[in-house]
Amino acid sequence: MSDNAIVVCTWSAGRDGLPEGCEEILHIGRGLAAAMGTELNWLALGPLAASAGEIAGRYGVAHLHHAEDAKLDPAGADACVAAIAAYAETHAPGALLVHQTLDARVVAPRVAGRLGRAVVMNGISIEAVGENVQVTASAYGGDTRAVYEVGGGSVLSFIANAAVPEPAEGAALTAESVSLDLSGVEERVRVVEPARFEGPRLDDADIIVSGGRGLGSADNYKLIEELAGALGGQAGASRPLVDDGWVDSSHQVGLTGRITRPNLYVAIGISGASQHMAGCSAAGTIVAINRDAEAAIFQYARYGICGDALEILPELIRAAGAR
Numbered sequence: 325m326s327d328n329a330i331v332v333c334t335w336s337a338g339r340d341g342l343p344e345g346c347e348e349i350l351h352i353g354r355g356l357a358a359a360m361g362t363e364l365n366w367l368a369l370g371p372l373a374a375s376a377g378e379i380a381g382r383y384g385v386a387h388l389h390h391a392e393d394a395k396l397d398p399a400g401a402d403a404c405v406a407a408i409a410a411y412a413e414t415h416a417p418g419a420l421l422v423h424q425t426l427d428a429r430v431v432a433p434r435v436a437g438r439l440g441r442a443v444v445m446n447g448i449s450i451e452a453v454g455e456n457v458q459v460t461a462s463a464y465g466g467d468t469r470a471v472y473e474v475g476g477g478s479v480l481s482f483i484a485n486a487a488v489p490e491p492a493e494g495a496a497l498t499a500e501s502v503s504l505d506l507s508g509v510e511e512r513v514r515v516v517e518p519a520r521f522e523g524p525r526l527d528d529a530d531i532i533v534s535g536g537r538g539l540g541s542a543d544n545y546k547l548i549e550e551l552a553g554a555l556g557g558q559a560g561a562s563r564p565l566v567d568d569g570w571v572d573s574s575h576q577v578g579l580t581g582r583i584t585r586p587n588l589y590v591a592i593g594i595s596g597a598s599q600h601m602a603g604c605s606a607a608g609t610i611v612a613i614n615r616d617a618e619a620a621i622f623q624y625a626r627y628g629i630c631g632d633a634l635e636i637l638p639e640l641i642r643a644a645g646a647r
């Protein structure tokens with residue numbers, strides 16, 4: 325195993341028992357490893373689906389390192405920080421890459437602090453510049469981009485919301501067990517009761533119909549739910565609807581909500597702010613309904629209807645129901 329490998333770090337299982345966003349980060353890692361002439365490794369903490377070996381093979385991973393420990397099931401932030409830092413001290417990675425989940429916002433900066441390395445959050449893309457890497461990151465809540473050049477061993481956290489091209493075929497890897505001493509770890513944050521949401525996750529939906537402030541009132545949100553139901557999809561929302569208590573936060577799409585990748589995304593009464601689009605721009609097809617022809621959402625939409633959502637929605641619900 326070479327020093328300076330690019331290492332993708334994951335913990336906690338999402339859909340299919342695989343860590344959330346692992347393919348997107350492996351895709352970014354594979355490009356960086358190739359540009360830097362080094363290998364790509366994957367450090368998986370805690371329980372891991374059997375399909376991980378197959379995914380690792382398809383993304384050109386050289387070693388799938390797997391650490392299991394009672395403290396990693398489920399993995400608390402203190403255990404993750406200790407495990408990744410211990411691994412980095414032994415394996416001297418060229419960079420540690422993580423998918424920016426809520427947990428990663430806590431873990432990534434602490435790992436960097438413990439290792440005395442740089443950290444870049446909100447990463448969007450990456451390039452190799454000699455022995456350094458240049459990361460383009462979203463800044464000021466998504467309104468602008470910042471470019472950072474950082475040295476070897478940095479911790480890089482990505483908002484990976486772009487569609488990943490179909491990976492090449494590759495032989496499945498067998499996970500290699502790595503032993504990391506977590507005996508001294510005491511979790512300092514105790515989850516008293518995890519938030520529970522009913523129904524399937526927005527992140528996995530194939531069709532999403534989202535409503536925004538243009539709906540005018542909380543009562544009108546039921547039209548969004550009706551259209552989503554008629555299309556066999558799920559209902560999403562822009563952040564003001566969550567802030568104002570029209571819907572719970574499991575429906576929020578965007579930078580500070582869910583990062584979704586449906587085939588069809590219907591945005592109704594949503595202006596198309598960058599923070600919202602961060603959660604849906606990887607959709608296969610975006611359809612927008614907005615009464616303002618200049619609304620930014622039309623720049624992203626393949627199909628647009630310029631008009632009053634409250635007049636158009638009942639027609640769409642009828643048409644979808646008649647299908």
Ligand SMILES: Cc1cc2nc3c(=O)[nH]c(=O)nc-3n(C[C@H](O)[C@H](O)[C@H](O)COP(=O)(O)OP(=O)(O)OC[C@H]3O[C@@H](n4cnc5c(N)ncnc54)[C@H](O)[C@@H]3O)c2cc1C
Pocket residue numbers: 464465466535536537538539561562563564576577578579580581582592593594595596597598599600603613614615616619631632633634
């Ligand atoms: C750090 C940060 C993080 C953020 N994270 C998120 C996030 O995760 N998700 C998110 O959504 N936002 C997020 N925001 C907020 C974001 O910047 C926008 O303010 C928000 O997305 C706007 O929501 P909206 O489009 O529903 O409302 P508005 O911007 O008010 O737009 C309403 C739209 O509805 C149209 N409209 C009005 N009436 C009608 C009608 N009758 N028929 C049809 N169209 C109509 C208007 O023309 C307008 O385009 C974040 C902001 C910051 C600073």
